[in-house]
Amino acid sequence: MRIFLVLALLLSSAYAAVAQSPLRVLVRDERTKTALPGVTVAIPALRIGAATDADGRATLPDVPAGPQQVQVGSMGYASRTVTFTLPQTGDAPALVELEPSSLELQGVVVEATRTGSRIEDVPVRIEVLGPEELAEKSSMRPANIAMLLTEASGIQPQFTSANSGSVAFRIQGLDGRYTQLLKDGFPLFGGFSQGLSLVQVPPLDLRQVEIIKGASSALYGGDAIAGLVNLVSKTPTETPELNVLLNQTQKGGRDLTAFYTGRTGRLGLTLLATQNTQQARDVSGDRFTDLPQVQATTVNPRLYFYATDSTTLYAGLNATVDARAGGYLPALDNPTAAGYTERNRSERYNTQLRLDSHVGRKRVLTLKNSVSGFTRRIEAGGQYFAGRQLSTYSEASLLLPFGAHRAVFGANVLTDDFRETDRAPALAARDYRYQTYGLFAQDDWRILQNLTLQAGLRTDYQRPYGLFVLPRFSALYKAGEHVSLRAGGGFGYKAPTIFSSATEQQAYVNVLPLDVAKLQAETSQGLNADVTVRGRLGELNASLNQAVFYTRLNHTLIPDPAQLARGLTHFRNAPTPITARGLETNLRLAVEGLQFFTAYTFTDTRQTYDPVQPAELPFVSRHRLVLTTVFEQEKNFRLGLEGTYNGPQYLGEGARQGQGFWLLGVLGEKMFAPHFSVVLNVENFLDVRQTRFESVVLGTPTSPTFRPLYAPLDGIVANAALKITL
Incomplete structure (x- = not known):
């Protein structure tokens, strides 16, 4: 009898281990195919959930086997309810694509402020040019981001040379040398190298452009008197x-x-x-x-x-x-x-x-x-x-x-x-x-x-x-x-x-x-x-x-x-x-x-x-x-x-x-x-x-x-x- 009970206990433990497994999800924008951070992935029936990271990924641990209804949603996107069957086969996450549903870039995680917060929760005024605007402008000027910034509010282009085609941008009326340019949080375009930088940055590999106007030296140091991009x-x-x-x-x-x-x-x-x-x-x-x-x-x-x-x-x-x-x-x-x-x-x-x-x-x-x-x-x-x-x-x-x-x-x-x-x-x-x-x-x-x-x-x-x-x-x-x-x-x-x-x-x-x-x-x-x-x-x-x-x-x-x-x-x-x-x-x-x-x-x-x-x-x-x-x-x-x-x-x-x-x-x-x-x-x-x-x-x-x-x-x-x- 003792042997039977031990075997039953082992079998039930093994079954429980098999019956619960993680749910891995990758969430993308349906139109641009870019990863969406900050999206809520939840199983209401189990009262569990998680938010996607900067790569659009979320993992819900210890989900019971069988079909589970998963709600995926974020401000600015139409919510979806998707049924997944657990355990998942293979290591690849399940793909969920959300359709943009509103005018604002709600739910977008901004990187310039370092805290990984969503744009609607950041006390700093930040303008984000998203994937759709980037796709449109890259069709017009694939060689550089000059066209992209020309039509942003509060930014005025200044043509500096007909012989080199160089362009500077004034934020809030101040000379271009007072704007700090970053690439993924790295200040790379200062001093001598800033003269041609805007006409040497192609936009096709960009996910978004973040613009902060006003003194921002406290974030990344010098050069950000007028703002940063x-x-x-x-x-x-x-x-x-x-x-x-x-x-x-x-x-x-x-x-x-x-x-x-x-x-x-x-x-x-x-x-x-x-x-x-x-x-x-x-x-x-x-x-x-x-x-x-x-x-x-x-x-x-x-x-x-x-x-x-x-x-x-x-x-x-x-x-x-x-x-x-x-x-x-x-x-x-x-x-x-x-x-x-x-x-x-x-x-x-x-x-x-x-x-x-x-x-x-x-x-x-x-x-x-x-x-x-x-x-x-x-x-x-x-x-x-x-x-x-x-x-x-x-x-x-x-x-x-x-x-x-x-x-x-x-x-x-x-x-x-x-x-x-x-x-x-x-x-x-x-x-x-x-x-x-x-x-x-x-x-x-x-x-x-x-x-x-x-x-x-x-x-x-x-x-x-x-x-x-x-x-x-x-x-x-x-x-x-x-x-x-x-x-x-x-x-x-x-x-x-x-x-x-x-x-x-x-x-x-x-x-x-x-x-x-x-x-x-x-x-x-x-x-x-x-x-x-x-x-x-x-x-x-x-x-x-x-x-x-x-x-x-x-x-x-x-x-x-x-x-x-x-x-x-x-x-x-x-x-x-x-x-x-x-x-x-x-x-x-x-x-x-x-x-x-x-x-x-x-x-x-x-x-x-x-x-x-x-x-x-x-x-x-x-x-x-x-x-x-x-x-x-x-x-x-x-x-x-x-x-x-x-x-x-x-x-x-x-x-x-x-x-x-x-x-x-x-x-x-x-x-x-x-x-x-x-x-x-x-x-x-x-x-x-x-x-x-x-x-x-x-x-x-x-x-x-x-x-x-x-x-x-x-x-x-x-x-x-x-x-x-x-």
């Missing part, structure tokens, strides 16, 4: 996928871009490869290029190792080789002919290494390291500028959720070493070597169900400019289901360099070295506040956001007037501050496949240090309007109409102003089966060009001068693209 890459998917995009413009542009993603067992791989070319074109008829000649190649492989369900390691390499040439066309085609030309050759290489490990009770340890090398040579007429920049970034951080808190503590080390490799004999070297050692802490504290506070503090010791203490504070109050309010502020700083939109525009000719002993770092204080009202009227989804901002910039680097009179640029600190203030109004509407978005930005930027010049800062439109309408019939076709208005802007030449102008574009995409689609796009179909308002090139072909640029030069551009998904 974090480019978030796609991660490997369980089902291998290859995306190929072929694009041709009527003005000699050609793009071939391919992106692969896949995962097998514990290994995953993503690979981006692009080849972009552009023929030199004279659109205005003045025999100078309005579109430069471009040859650019980018390769970006990433290898992921999923050591355990809670530990992920990835290593990536990015290589970009870029050659650009512009100027007097006869001399460009024939080097022996007389005439001004400008030639750019750059090479960008960077490595990324990141480890994320869950160390119990939702604690996450993150280790990062990147090494970035950038070389560039500019030949402008008889002048030239060449240099090499080597930057490194290392960081260790620990996410500690406890109770109503999500706290992050960490430390980082950043080095930035620039060396001129060739220079005119009359000028001294403009080299610099910076090291920054930082400690940071941040806490998201959900005091009440509808009130969350975020407090952050960073302390940076920067050689040679000293110690910076950077507090930051934000609050989010949800006044009911349909209204939310945010307010916050923070401090920022930037170590001086000679690299800016103005010096890029003059190809660094006659720019003198910095006198470090006499300079102070630029510092700022900023405030932001906004209110969002969202709701539903029948089938109409509506969202209205109203924001205001203010930034005070101290010790601004400005050219010394005495040196300018001699034709030289030598920077000094301004004795009085610059202020930038304004407001943004964003409205989104959506009904049955039709979406409408409009954004108005008013920006007032003023200087107080030069009574001779107008108080208004140059190259800032006081009024800017963005209009976008998209109609989509799912898996069939998409039609979009977009327009931007840039108001008149002061150009920094006495009281001269540039004209206001509209840029209008139309896009159509037809999907054929599940594997390919055709895109026809026309940008700037009104053919607006600065050369229609005034001559941009003055002087002779051998010794020209160039007016400052404030409007495009290329005019109307049409392109056709073929998108293939395998």
Whole structure:
């Protein structure tokens, strides 16, 4: 009898072990096939559930055998109830795809704030450009993200060179050098390397773009006085996928871009490869290029190792080789002919290494390291500028959720070493070597169900400019289901360099070295506040956001007037501050496949240090309007109409102003089966060009001068693209 009881007990234990097994689920966006973090996966009958991680995965342990009804849902997506039979066969997770159901990017997890919170719960005002917007813009401009940021609210493009095609972006009216660019949380595009960065980043491998406006140095250190832009890459998917995009413009542009993603067992791989070319074109008829000649190649492989369900390691390499040439066309085609030309050759290489490990009770340890090398040579007429920049970034951080808190503590080390490799004999070297050692802490504290506070503090010791203490504070109050309010502020700083939109525009000719002993770092204080009202009227989804901002910039680097009179640029600190203030109004509407978005930005930027010049800062439109309408019939076709208005802007030449102008574009995409689609796009179909308002090139072909640029030069551009998904 005892033997029988023992056997029965063993059999029942074995049966119980077999009868319970884990349920593994992978959740993706039905349209874009990207993983969805923060999605709730639950079995109501058993009262168990979990949320998907950053890779869209969730595991429910100890689920009884047999059929189980599983509810999968997230704000912004239509919920689904799926029946799974346990135990699962094989190690692959069950795939669940959710369809977007609302206008807002609810449920999206943002990475720029480090806490891994969903966008609707973050006290900081963050704008996220999601997969659909990225897919649309990559069809229009596959070579870079310039088009993507041009049509974002509160961001104004500034064209810095017709001969290189470079573009800078002003956030809240401030120069592009005050915006920090990140790739997956790595600051990679600063100093010398920032000049061409926006036109050297293809968008096909991006999952989302996160934009934080206002002083953000407390998050990632210097350079984030105006804000930061974090480019978030796609991660490997369980089902291998290859995306190929072929694009041709009527003005000699050609793009071939391919992106692969896949995962097998514990290994995953993503690979981006692009080849972009552009023929030199004279659109205005003045025999100078309005579109430069471009040859650019980018390769970006990433290898992921999923050591355990809670530990992920990835290593990536990015290589970009870029050659650009512009100027007097006869001399460009024939080097022996007389005439001004400008030639750019750059090479960008960077490595990324990141480890994320869950160390119990939702604690996450993150280790990062990147090494970035950038070389560039500019030949402008008889002048030239060449240099090499080597930057490194290392960081260790620990996410500690406890109770109503999500706290992050960490430390980082950043080095930035620039060396001129060739220079005119009359000028001294403009080299610099910076090291920054930082400690940071941040806490998201959900005091009440509808009130969350975020407090952050960073302390940076920067050689040679000293110690910076950077507090930051934000609050989010949800006044009911349909209204939310945010307010916050923070401090920022930037170590001086000679690299800016103005010096890029003059190809660094006659720019003198910095006198470090006499300079102070630029510092700022900023405030932001906004209110969002969202709701539903029948089938109409509506969202209205109203924001205001203010930034005070101290010790601004400005050219010394005495040196300018001699034709030289030598920077000094301004004795009085610059202020930038304004407001943004964003409205989104959506009904049955039709979406409408409009954004108005008013920006007032003023200087107080030069009574001779107008108080208004140059190259800032006081009024800017963005209009976008998209109609989509799912898996069939998409039609979009977009327009931007840039108001008149002061150009920094006495009281001269540039004209206001509209840029209008139309896009159509037809999907054929599940594997390919055709895109026809026309940008700037009104053919607006600065050369229609005034001559941009003055002087002779051998010794020209160039007016400052404030409007495009290329005019109307049409392109056709073929998108293939395998």
